[in-house]
Amino acid sequence: MPSGLVALLDDVAGIAKIAAASVDDIGAAAGKAGTKAVGVVVDDTAVTPGYAMGFTPDRELPIVAKIAVGSLRNKLLFLLPGALLLSAFAPWAVTPILMLGGSYLAFEAAEKIIEIFVHHDEAVETEDLALSGPELEKQKIAGAIRTDLILSGEIMAIALADVADRPLPIQAAALAVVGVVITVLVYGVVGLIVKMDDIGLHMAKGKTAATRGFGRGLVKGMPVVMDSLAYIGTAAMLWVGGGIIVHGLHEFHFTPIPAWVEGFSHWAGQVPGVGAVTGWLAMALGSAVVGMVVGGAIAAVLHFIPRKKAH
Template sequence: MASGLVALLDDVSAAAGKAGTKAVGVVVDDTAVTPSYAMGFTPERELPIVWKIALGSLRNKFLFLVPGALLLSAFAPWAVTPILMLGGTYLCFEAAEKIIEALRHEDIPDEPGEFALGSAELERQKVSGAIRTDLILSAEIVAISLSNVTDRPLAVQAAALALVGLLITVGVYGVVALIVKMDDIGLHMAKRPSPLAKAVGCGLVRRMPAVLSLLATVGTAAMLWVGGGILLHGLEHYGVPLIPELAHALAAPAHGLPAIGPAAAWIVTALFSAALGLVLGGAIAGGLHLLKHRAEHRR
């Protein structure tokens, strides 16, 4: 009995590790996106807001996404790849929209009436918005994780998805909490008598805007890489080999590099995936902007 339980736990941990590794790109994006929802409030409200969003993320995963994924695995496993490809396409579109906004120097407009809201109502709206965003990203994480454990028994799938969901939520929102409080940590250190502590604290405070900007850039790149990679695998799955074969052909010379061959090949494939995601996402975003522009001219 004990040996059987140990074997089951080992199977679950191995499945969860494989599934979680594949979802790392979306995890990076989730970590990069969330801090903005807790910014702009008084310091004592920042961690409670992150906690509320984390609880909402757990509800998303354990009440809706994991049960839904298991039902798909049991009754409609054929639907996993199309859902993944739709999610990958959405990630590419979202990343392209962010790039277009950055190139056009567009500021995201404030929500209607935001300045007229009290702090409690504004906090509620921000938390609700963060949880909705998390639902989309968590759905992609669960779908990617499921695609890597569909060959396991249903009990192992359930345990692996639950473990991945819990660990990713704890990891993501632990890092988000640290990012959100980093400027406060810097201010506290800047008040210490130690010259080293002062220097580190002032450096943290000065560099936090740049760190947040870098996180946004990394998140956008991760969306393109993950979305494009999902589409590549989907095309291979459905026997459309032209684009996947091109990716393999470009990565093949990198495999021959001594010592760094596998890493170099992975980088080439990731860059190709990101380029594919940018082309597709840019086409969708550009088409929607064109339709919106034409609709405005007809008024």
């Protein structure tokens, strides 16, 4: 009996070691995969606060929370099973899907840039004004969740590409960890951003002059921050989308464009002392140029050509 108990304890200890190793594998895989998706995370964080703008302060956090729940549902109920099916049955499709998503991000960014220079119809703004508060809120949340589906798809696909050589259970657990952690981080930061002006108002009523001054600075500075986030989000869309396209072209051995971007980055990286920074910036700029070309071409096909035919 004692020997049987010892054997059982040995088995339990062995299972515990295997479980601990699996947890370590999941953590390592999730960390590596999440790091590769950081560009899309920046994009997601920069884009989302705009959906909560224009509402009363008491509705800002509930709107962010609803978008976060929708994002988590996108990742865990739709994208995670889809990613695992791709990994099991069509791993060759991951890169083309990534390139399609990258092209969509580039198109969204190019369209925003084009709208700055081209007069656009104000019908959408009029339609928004015609909606009641709850209707407009519902519409904004639905739009944010649709955009998040694309961004989350990119995050999960990038993560999948990085853990594709792991066993299927490790892939599933790593993708789930990436999805939950990134959602919590992104929407935690978004919630803080949209409430920063309210925090500033509260601090402006503080007891000390320093607190009041800092609070007033937050209130005055947040409109600039929100405007800046819109530009950062657009730039991130171009950089991330173009970078995904460049990587995909390299995977398919269509080397001229990837070679040009890499060569430009290598040349910029020769600056003494700051070569790592200038090389990265050159890589981001080259990717953004590719994204602008691809996104602008898609925008032309979808908008200008049909409009020209109509005229």
